Amino acid sequence: MDRKFYSLQALRGVAALLVLLFHYRFYLRGDDNSGTSLWDALFGWGIIGVNIFFVISGFIMVYTTHHYRSDFSSSKRFLINRAVRILPLYYFGLLIAFLLGGAMSTFHYPEKVQNLISALTFTVYRTDVTPHYIDDGGMYNIRWTLNYEIYFHLVFGLCLLIRNRFIALISWGALATCIIPAIAGFQPTLNIQGYHVESPLYGLLSNPIILAFLIGAIAAYLYFGIRQKITSVHLPLFSALLSLVIFLYLAWGIYTHNIRALDTWSSVIIGLFVLTLTLGDSVLRKFTPAILIYLGNISFSLYLLHNPVGWAVLKRFEFSDASPVRAVLAVILATAASIIAAHFTYQYIEIRFTRWLKKKLLPLYNAKMDAIPLEKEAR
Numbered sequence: 001m002d003r004k005f006y007s008l009q010a011l012r013g014v015a016a017l018l019v020l021l022f023h024y025r026f027y028l029r030g031d032d033n034s035g036t037s038l039w040d041a042l043f044g045w046g047i048i049g050v051n052i053f054f055v056i057s058g059f060i061m062v063y064t065t066h067h068y069r070s071d072f073s074s075s076k077r078f079l080i081n082r083a084v085r086i087l088p089l090y091y092f093g094l095l096i097a098f099l100l101g102g103a104m105s106t107f108h109y110p111e112k113v114q115n116l117i118s119a120l121t122f123t124v125y126r127t128d129v130t131p132h133y134i135d136d137g138g139m140y141n142i143r144w145t146l147n148y149e150i151y152f153h154l155v156f157g158l159c160l161l162i163r164n165r166f167i168a169l170i171s172w173g174a175l176a177t178c179i180i181p182a183i184a185g186f187q188p189t190l191n192i193q194g195y196h197v198e199s200p201l202y203g204l205l206s207n208p209i210i211l212a213f214l215i216g217a218i219a220a221y222l223y224f225g226i227r228q229k230i231t232s233v234h235l236p237l238f239s240a241l242l243s244l245v246i247f248l249y250l251a252w253g254i255y256t257h258n259i260r261a262l263d264t265w266s267s268v269i270i271g272l273f274v275l276t277l278t279l280g281d282s283v284l285r286k287f288t289p290a291i292l293i294y295l296g297n298i299s300f301s302l303y304l305l306h307n308p309v310g311w312a313v314l315k316r317f318e319f320s321d322a323s324p325v326r327a328v329l330a331v332i333l334a335t336a337a338s339i340i341a342a343h344f345t346y347q348y349i350e351i352r353f354t355r356w357l358k359k360k361l362l363p364l365y366n367a368k369m370d371a372i373p374l375e376k377e378a379r
Contacts, residue, residue: 058216
């Protein structure tokens with residue numbers, strides 16, 4: 001089984017750039033906080049990259065575990081793989097954010113200490129900032145998405161214990177976001193503001209944004225079903241053309257604000273886009289730019305590091321005094337610094353250290369799987 005979709009890697013690279021530009025636009029717009037600046041119009045929708053990451057994550061989890069048996073060893077293997085994949089790089093990024101964000105001065109402010117503890121423990125502590133449930137302006141604030149990632153990993157690991165994983169996943173989605181909240185007296189909603197609860201943890205566990213993972217998982221099951229039932233040699237070409245149509249619809253929807261970031265319906269469209277990309281990958285890979293594939297390979301590192309590294313660069317330029325040209329050059333420099341940092345963390349942490357750690361934790365790890373470059377494994 002080919003474990004790498006080039007078009008999907010490229011989409012992941014685009015998603016990382018969108019989130020990066022979404023955050024860097026705050027520098028580009030300077031003192032203009034109206035939300036109507038040119039930079040807000042160009043990049044304010046870039047947080048839709050989070051939708052893309054969540055949907056791809058759900059797809060890849062199902063795709064790479066499709067051959068797993070339903071037993072404890074499969075669940076254990078999956079969870080260890082995920083922990084090894086995420087935690088070393090996450091804590092390295094947290095260390096960078098800590099050092100570049102004031103280091104020891106952090107301990108002079110109770111709110112910063114609370115935020116640091118939250119980052120170290122993957123815990124949430126606010127109900128007034130949704131769907132983050134953490135201080136979205138605090139150090140390493142990009143980490144809020146990792147809370148949802150780990151939540152879904154744990155749920156999926158449990159589903160690997162059950163023979164019919166699809167039914168288990170659907171049941172979890174319905175219970176978490178609709179049925180249990182309804183029993184608790186809430187009107188079911190798909191709004192990412194979630195339910196007005198006193199517990200931040202329950203707010204996160206029931207927030208409808210988690211359905212983006214489920215949408216990606218459903219897309220993967222559809223992929224296998226379509227590949228099994230439709231053997232036509234024209235399927236990849238048809239899917240590639242359909243992906244182009246969906247891409248144009250997404251672009252138009254973003255322009256007209258019908259496709260919105262962190263929106264469930266938008267995640268459905270992205271899920272269809274991911275499905276057609278993967279079905280048509282044998283055609284699309286011929287036209288996929290190598291630079292986007294490269295950015296897709298380093299996208300996790302870029303996602304985690306672009307804020308601390310990029311803002312360390314941007315802080316050297318005065319926000320209010322920066323001319324438009326100077327601001328654009330500063331953002332280009334910050335982007336380049338973030339990509340360079342991501343390249344090295346990808347090579348030395350995501351590949352080398354992760355491979356070494358995986359061998360230590362999974363001594364019986366399949367030799368054939370171990371021979372596959374890490375960039376071709378699920379992320």
